[in-house]
Amino acid sequence: xxxxxxxxxTRVKASTILEVVVSMVIIIAVFGVxxxxxxxxxxxxxxxxxxxxxAVLSQVMKNMGSAELSSNQESVIGDFTVERSVxxxxxxxxxxxxxxxxxxxxxxxxxxxxxxxxxxNDQ
Amino acid sequence: xxxxxxLYLVIVIALVIGVICSSLVVVAYFYxxxxxxxxxxxxxxxxxxxxxxxxxxxxxxxxxQQTKISLFGAEADSVALQIIxxxxxxxxxxxxxxxxxxxxxxxxxxxxxxSGKWAALYIADDDRPLSVSGxxxxxxxxxxxxxxxxxxxxxxxxxxxxxxxxxxxxxxSEKKLPSLDAARLDALxxxxxxxxxxxxxxxxxxxxxxxxxxxxxxxxxxYTLNNLSLKGNILLHSDTTLTIDSTTKLDNILVxxxxxxxxxxxxxxxxxxxxxxxxxxxxxxFNYPSCLGIVRxxxxxxxxxxxxTVGETSTISGTVFTWEKSPGEIxxxxxxxxxxxxxxxIYSQHGIAFKDGCVVYGxxxxxxxxxxxxxxxxxxxLINVELNSRQLSSYYMGSNLLPxxxxxxxxxxxxxxx
Numbered sequence: 344x345x346x347x348x349x350x351x352x353t354r355v356k357a358s359t360i361l362e363v364v365v366s367m368v369i370i371i372a373v374f375g376v377x378x379x380x381x382x383x384x385x386x387x388x389x390x391x392x393x394x395x396x397x398a399v400l401s402q403v404m405k406n407m408g409s410a411e412l413s414s415n416q417e418s419v420i421g422d423f424t425v426e427r428s429v430x431x432x433x434x435x436x437x438x439x440x441x442x443x444x445x446x447x448x449x450x451x452x453x454x455x456x457x458x459x460x461x462x463x464n465d466q
Numbered sequence: 467x468x469x470x471x472x473l474y475l476v477i478v479i480a481l482v483i484g485v486i487c488s489s490l491v492v493v494a495y496f497y498x499x500x501x502x503x504x505x506x507x508x509x510x511x512x513x514x515x516x517x518x519x520x521x522x523x524x525x526x527x528x529x530x531q532q533t534k535i536s537l538f539g540a541e542a543d544s545v546a547l548q549i550i551x552x553x554x555x556x557x558x559x560x561x562x563x564x565x566x567x568x569x570x571x572x573x574x575x576x577x578x579x580x581s582g583k584w585a586a587l588y589i590a591d592d593d594r595p596l597s598v599s600g601x602x603x604x605x606x607x608x609x610x611x612x613x614x615x616x617x618x619x620x621x622x623x624x625x626x627x628x629x630x631x632x633x634x635x636x637x638x639s640e641k642k643l644p645s646l647d648a649a650r651l652d653a654l655x656x657x658x659x660x661x662x663x664x665x666x667x668x669x670x671x672x673x674x675x676x677x678x679x680x681x682x683x684x685x686x687x688x689y690t691l692n693n694l695s696l697k698g699n700i701l702l703h704s705d706t707t708l709t710i711d712s713t714t715k716l717d718n719i720l721v722x723x724x725x726x727x728x729x730x731x732x733x734x735x736x737x738x739x740x741x742x743x744x745x746x747x748x749x750x751x752f753n754y755p756s757c758l759g760i761v762r763x764x765x766x767x768x769x770x771x772x773x774x775t776v777g778e779t780s781t782i783s784g785t786v787f788t789w790e791k792s793p794g795e796i797x798x799x800x801x802x803x804x805x806x807x808x809x810x811x812i813y814s815q816h817g818i819a820f821k822d823g824c825v826v827y828g829x830x831x832x833x834x835x836x837x838x839x840x841x842x843x844x845x846x847x848l849i850n851v852e853l854n855s856r857q858l859s860s861y862y863m864g865s866n867l868l869p870x871x872x873x874x875x876x877x878x879x880x881x882x883x884x
Binding site for chain 2: 373387404437459460
């Protein structure tokens with residue numbers, strides 16, 4: 344068995360070294376550009392945390408009762424710290440300006456929301 | 467024989483990667499664009515709500531012209547506010563905008579009742595008692611003359627109602643009725659002299675409250691509205707008689723004329739104001755918030771009696787009132803017919819005439835009552851009439867034109883939004 348010659352039935356045409364080198368250069372360049380695009384898209388994409396913070400603020404504003412319109416407060420909701428400040432709007436005591444700000448654990452601001460609310464308004 | 471063709475393979479792979487990258491970029495772009503759109507919409511919604519609340523807490527005279535303001539002195543928080551006097555109510559229009567995006571809401575504004583002053587009956591003290599007979603029922607607080615209330619025997623029938631006569635507090639009324647709001651009356655009076663377009667032939671017309679009021683002026687020519695649908699910011703004006711047929715559909719519009727005739731079977735929601743008379747036919751239905759009002763600021767030497775007459779089994783949800791600046795010899799009057807129902811408020815500057823089976827769910831202000839049978843006219847008698855303030859919906863809101871209405875403003879009805 345040993346020393347027996349391997350016989351190949353078909354012939355394979357090889358690429359030249361120049362072809363291979365050019366191919367490699369092109370493929371590396373294409374991959375490089377693809378990686379840059381991917382990195383850019385990932386970097387520029389919206390922060391899920393900011394979206395969530397915005398939704399939390401909207402919910403807090405929606406559920407705010409009349410009792411909560413009397414003082415400023417800081418509370419922790421999930422991963423966020425929500426800071427609430429209330430003050431009469433433009434000197435009008437019948438209208439309260441509510442400012443909500445959401446911060447992450449490192450106290451970096453993520454979202455804010457402002458709204459005018461009529462206290463004791465049941466509609 | 468297989469071919470190596472490395473360059474060919476590389477181009478195919480590059481193409482595939484290119485397509486994937488493009489898709490990624492496009493998906494990211496649209497996601498971002500949609501998110502920004504939602505963010506803008508959320509912010510505009512909050513600004514719009516703030517604008518609505520601002521309109522509800524400002525004095526009546528503010529924002530009669532459209533005013534653009536920055537709510538919080540920051541970016542993208544501009545709103546345009548406007549209040550339009552619309553008959554006995556107000557219309558608020560709020561637009562919140564940023565860049566090319568605008569959202570708006572138009573709504574009518576009314577005032578809740580003042581529960582401290584609210585009463586089923588307020589009859590001015592004319593130094594004579596109020597007499598009740600038949601199946602009369604007064605439920606709710608009642609402001610009565612010092613002479614009080616008593617039972618009477620009319621048409622061979624005694625009083626058959628509750629022995630307490632008034633199912634509520636009995637309070638003492640003043641010699642004069644509480645007055646109507648002068649500023650609102652001036653505004654209403656001003657509408658009698660408006661001039662507008664000559665009405666063209668049409669079968670329906672809708673005008674937005676974001677646009678100027680469409681005034682259709684019939685001038686001195688008597689006109690009958692029929693097979694017509696009118697909705698929104700439309701004012702009809704006539705210097706003579708305007709007849710509204712039952713085939714006419716009116717929704718939130720104003721009508722100012724010397725005399726208004728509403729034909730039998732009409733069903734709609736509108737505010738009708740006349741300087742002489744309003745005659746409503748049988749089986750008519752005025753849906754909430756409607757209004758029938760006599761506003762007469764100038765009384766000529768030979769003026770006819772200003773009056774509102776309502777045909778049998780009609781229902782009015784809203785307000786009925788009469789007001790004459792300088793009443794002549796013949797005072798304005800409201801005449802209700804058998805089985806009429808009023809849900810809301812009646813303010814008669816002078817008298818009101820009832821027939822059997824009339825029901826007022828709400829509040830009634832008057833100087834005196836009239837009741838006429840075949841032979842006799844009874845003054846200050848309530849016969850087979852129900853006045854019940856407790857049957858009125860707790861959500862009822864009225865106009866600050868009338869007394870016993872709080873100064874607080876609330877949204878009566880959402881009219882338009884996008």
